Amino acid sequence: MEEDDIPSVLEIENVSFQNPWQASTFSGEIVNRGISYPYVIMHRIFERIIGYIIYWKIQEEVQISNFAIHPDFRGxxxxxAVMRRVIKAIQRDGGVYVFLEVRPSNLAARSLYKKLEFEILGARKGYYHTPVEDALIMGRPL
Ligand SMILES: CC(C)(COP(=O)(O)OP(=O)(O)OC[C@H]1O[C@@H](n2cnc3c(N)ncnc32)[C@H](O)[C@@H]1OP(=O)(O)O)[C@@H](O)C(=O)NCCC(=O)NCCS
Structure with a gap:
């Protein structure tokens, strides 16, 4: 992801989340190289951004902090495919464990993570707002 990608990323972010990240948050990820790994997913034929994934790698642990696919390209x-590729890249880079947080009501994402052998490790009470909801912490060894 580069600064010029942010308008396209925001379009997807705004239709994907009830509390979307602001442009400045994405900019912060781009400059936080070495800890933050922000990637866009390009459609080869349409040559447009159809999704993005951001993860943080701190030593051997990885946290997926944002991930969305444009609604027209879901399902x-x-x-x-993106998650599998990212997991492989993290493994190659020495990561040993990957975590993420997800709304319990986000059944599509939970189903994807379960398919990828993530397990529920716990919950963070009232982590999300508008609407308030706990976060499920999911993770898997690599
Ligand atoms: C979660 C998300 C990234 C999934 O991307 P996607 O490209 O649509 O997912 P895929 O087509 O690769 O589906 C893979 C698996 O995810 C699950 N899944 C995807 N969409 C689903 C849906 N609408 N209902 C239930 N399960 C679903 C299924 O397990 C599916 O496997 P299957 O096809 O064998 O049933 C996408 O729905 C999204 O961007 N959602 C909004 C943002 C978001 O919630 N991000 C994650 C925050 S933690």
């Missing part, structure tokens, strides 16, 4: 196996 086609793209999210799963």
């Amino acid at each position: 086609k196996g793209i999210g799963e």
Whole structure:
């Protein structure tokens, strides 16, 4: 992800989350190289951004901090392919454990993570707002 990508990323972010990140948050991720790994997913034929994934790697632990696919491109196996590729990249880079947080009501994402062998490790009470909801912490060894 680069600064010029942010308008396209925000379009997806705003239709994907009830509390979307602001442009400045994405900019912060871009400059936080070495800890933050922000990637866009490009459609080869349409040459447009159809999703993004951001993860933080701190020593051997990885936290997926943001991940979305444009609604027009969901349900086609793209999210799963991206996650599998990211997991491989993290493994190659020495990561040993990956975590993420997800709304319990986000059944699509939970189903994807379960398919990828993530397990529920716990919950953070009232982590999300508008609407308030706990976060499920999911993770898997690599
Ligand atoms: C979660 C998300 C990234 C999945 O991306 P996707 O490209 O649509 O997912 P895929 O087509 O690769 O689906 C892979 C698996 O995810 C699950 N899944 C995807 N969409 C689903 C849906 N609508 N209902 C239930 N399960 C679903 C299924 O397990 C599916 O496997 P299957 O096809 O064998 O049933 C996408 O729905 C999204 O961007 N959602 C909004 C943002 C978001 O919630 N991000 C995650 C925050 S933690």
